[in-house]
Amino acid sequence: MTTFLGLCDPRQDSIATSASDISWENISELSKLHGLTPFLYYRARSLGIKLPEKIEKEWLGIYLYQIAGEKKARRQIKELKEILDPEGISFILLKGASAMLRLYPQPGLRTFCDLDILIPVDSVFEFKQAMARAGYRPISARNSPEDEELQKFDNHLDPFCKDGSLMIEAHLNILGVKGDRSVVTPDAWQEKEEASTDGSNANHLNVEHFVIHTLLHYSKHLSNEGFSEIKWLIDLLYAIKTWKIDWTRLWTTARRWAVEKDILPVMATLNYYWQTQILLPAALEPMALDVLVLGKQDLEKQFYAKLPASYIDRFLQVRNLPHTASKVRYVLHLLFPTPANLRWRYNLSSKWSIMPYYFLHPLFTLRKLLTGLWYELVYRAQ
Numbered sequence: 001m002t003t004f005l006g007l008c009d010p011r012q013d014s015i016a017t018s019a020s021d022i023s024w025e026n027i028s029e030l031s032k033l034h035g036l037t038p039f040l041y042y043r044a045r046s047l048g049i050k051l052p053e054k055i056e057k058e059w060l061g062i063y064l065y066q067i068a069g070e071k072k073a074r075r076q077i078k079e080l081k082e083i084l085d086p087e088g089i090s091f092i093l094l095k096g097a098s099a100m101l102r103l104y105p106q107p108g109l110r111t112f113c114d115l116d117i118l119i120p121v122d123s124v125f126e127f128k129q130a131m132a133r134a135g136y137r138p139i140s141a142r143n144s145p146e147d148e149e150l151q152k153f154d155n156h157l158d159p160f161c162k163d164g165s166l167m168i169e170a171h172l173n174i175l176g177v178k179g180d181r182s183v184v185t186p187d188a189w190q191e192k193e194e195a196s197t198d199g200s201n202a203n204h205l206n207v208e209h210f211v212i213h214t215l216l217h218y219s220k221h222l223s224n225e226g227f228s229e230i231k232w233l234i235d236l237l238y239a240i241k242t243w244k245i246d247w248t249r250l251w252t253t254a255r256r257w258a259v260e261k262d263i264l265p266v267m268a269t270l271n272y273y274w275q276t277q278i279l280l281p282a283a284l285e286p287m288a289l290d291v292l293v294l295g296k297q298d299l300e301k302q303f304y305a306k307l308p309a310s311y312i313d314r315f316l317q318v319r320n321l322p323h324t325a326s327k328v329r330y331v332l333h334l335l336f337p338t339p340a341n342l343r344w345r346y347n348l349s350s351k352w353s354i355m356p357y358y359f360l361h362p363l364f365t366l367r368k369l370l371t372g373l374w375y376e377l378v379y380r381a382q
Contacts, residue, residue, distance in 0.1 A: 001289065001293070002015075002016075003015065003016075003017050003023065003027065004026075004027050004030055004293075005273055005274070007027070007040050007043045007044065007047075008036065008040075008043075008230055008233070008234055008237070008274075009237055009274050010043070010234065010237055010238050010241055011237060011240070011241045011274075013047075014047060015047060017049055024051065024052050024055050025055070027040070028055050028058065028059070030293060031059075033229075033294075034229045034230040034231055035111040035112075035229050035231045036111075036229075036230060036231055036234070037059050037062040037063065037066075037111075038059075038062055038063040038066040038067075038108050038109050038110075038111060039104075039109045039110070039111075039231070039234060040059065041056075041059035041060060041062070041063045042063070042106065042108075042109050044059075063108055064108070066108040066109075066111055067107050067108030069108075069111075069166075070100060070107045070108050070110075071107070072164075072165070072166065073097060073100070073112070073115060073166055074101075074197070074198050076115060076165055076166055077093065077097065077101075077115065077197075077200070077202060078198065078200050079134075080115075080117070080168070081200060081201075081202070083130050083131065083133075083134045084127070084130055087126055087127075087130045088126075089119060089120070089123045089126055089127055089130065090119070090120060090123075090189075090203065091117040091118060091119050091170075091203065092117060092118040092188065092189075092192050092203040092204060092205060093115075093116075093117060093202050093203065093204050094116040094117060094118055094171065094174065094205065094213065095112070095116045095213075095214070095217065096110055096111070096112030096116070096231075096235075097112065097115050097116060097117075098204045098205065098210065099210075099214075099235040099238070100112070101195065101197045101202065101204075102195060102204060102242075103235060103238040103239060103242055104238065110231070110235075111231060112166075113166070113167070114159065114166050114167040114168065114169050115166050115167070115168050115169070116156070116169045116171060117168065117169070117170055117171065118170075118171050118172070118173075118174055118188065119170050119171070119172065120172075120189070121172050121185070124152070124157065124170075124172070127157075127170060128157075131160045131168070134162075135162050136160040136161060136162045136165075136168065137160065137161060137162070138158045138159070138160055139158055139159045139160070139161055139167070139344055140158060140338055140340035140341040140343075140344050141158050141159060141341070141344060142158055142341065143330075143333045143334055143337040143338065143341055144329060144330060144333035144337065144338055144341070146321060146326050146327075146329055146330035146333070147314075147330060147333065147334075149321075150317045150320055150321070150330070152172050153172055153173045153181060154173075154176055154177045155171075155176065156169045156170055156171045156172075157169075157170045157171075157172070172185075173185055174188055174205070174209075174213050175213070175216055175257065175259060176216075176220060178216060178220070178258070178259050178262055179216075179257040179258045179259045180256075180257060180258050183256055183257060184257050187209070187253070187256075187257075188205060188209055191206045191209065192204065192205065192206065193205070193206045193207075207239070207243045207244075207245055207246075208245065208246060208249050208250040208253055209253070210239065211236060211239055211245060211250060212250065212253060212254055212257065212259065212263060214232055214235050214236055214239075215236065215262075215263035215266045215267065216259055216262055216263055217232060218232040218233065218266055219262050219263060219265070219266050220262075222287075222291075222295075222296075224306075225295075225299070225303070226295050226296035226298075226299040226302050226303070227294075227295030227296065227299065228295075230292070230293075233266075233269075233270060233274075236270060237270070237274060237276070240276055240278075247278060247279060251281055260281070264280060264281075264282060264284050265284055265285075265286070265287060266287075267280055268280060268283075268284040268285065268286045269286040269287050269292060271286070272286035273286065273289075273292065301375045301378070304368065304371045304372040304374075304375045305372055305375040305376045305378075306372070307368055307369060307371075307372030308369060308372045308373050308376055311365075311369055311372075314334065315331070315334065317330075318330050318331055335361075335362050335365070336358055336361070336362070337361065339354055342354045342357050342358070342361065345361075
């Protein structure tokens with residue numbers, strides 16, 4: 001494990017390795033679990049570490065594949081500007097796309113499967129129209145248009161995709177359900193930074209905002225899913241290595257945004273396992289090593305135990321819709337989603353009939369609800 005954690009730290013110029021072939025197999029499995037294979041291949045070569053032949057060939061193939069994927073992503077970012085700039089729609093690159101362009105020393109080191117952007121709240125309609133004209137189609141990831149409307153600040157709009165391109169996820173808020181978006185969103189737009197890459201300018205979150213956003217994103221996945229990829233922490237290690245971070249300003253901002261308690265445990269973890277020596281406003285225990293590397297135990301139970309409360313919350317959100325007709329549609333589609341959502345949800349080809357799924361989906365939902373109630377009772381008893 002020492003070798004794995006050392007490889008994950010781009011600030012280390014050397015690490016002691018005594019890993020056997022069996023250890024490298026374990027490290028390779030962890031690299032795939034955390035989306036780190038291209039980065040670890042680069043690190044091993046930079047450090048002059050001789051990998052077992054089988055591992056080296058496998059890692060090289062994944063690294064070359066990611067280089068090709070990054071080239072596609074860079075072209076797509078340029079295309080987004082060509083689509084949105086004429087419409088007067090600004091956007092800010094988020095997460096992996098921003099880290100890829102600003103922090104990593106060579107192409108192909110940062111894995112990602114989509115492009116996340118922040119767009120202005122008042123540009124949603126124009127954004128959707130512009131993307132549709134450019135050949136992108138929306139993926140119906142929500143039960144209904146009303147469902148998307150209610151969740152647009154907590155998650156993201158329905159993603160857009162096009163053949164041969166990465167999925168585009170447009171956000172209206174960078175902190176999801178956490179924090180005070182009435183403060184966060186104006187801050188993000190007013191203090192955005194522009195950077196030039198590949199001859200094209202793109203907007204990014206400023207240094208401190210990027211770090212807070214990444215910390216919170218890591219924390220959110222760990223809380224919601226019981227597992228979060230270490231690649232997010234490597235973004236932070238690169239940020240610490242590359243940028244002059246104003247930690248006083250960062251903690252002041254985190255308090256104003258009301259997310260300080262959510263990001264502190266992650267910072268304590270960085271200090272403990274990678275000796276980042278960040279001055280923290282409070283002393284905290286780092287997360288356990290097995291949680292950091294493998295995630296929490298009983299992930300399935302944790303997932304199901306949260307479902308009853310989430311279902312109730314989704315239903316009660318109907319109060320936020322303005323018209324009776326939209327309220328009726330919303331409630332109806334919670335049980336019977338739109339055809340497009342059913343096809344997306346169950347990965348159904350257009351050649352398949354969705355009629356059976358109008359009967360099956362309520363049964364699947366009921367089963368999950370009952371399972372969640374059972375696990376919730378079990379956890380409470382414990």
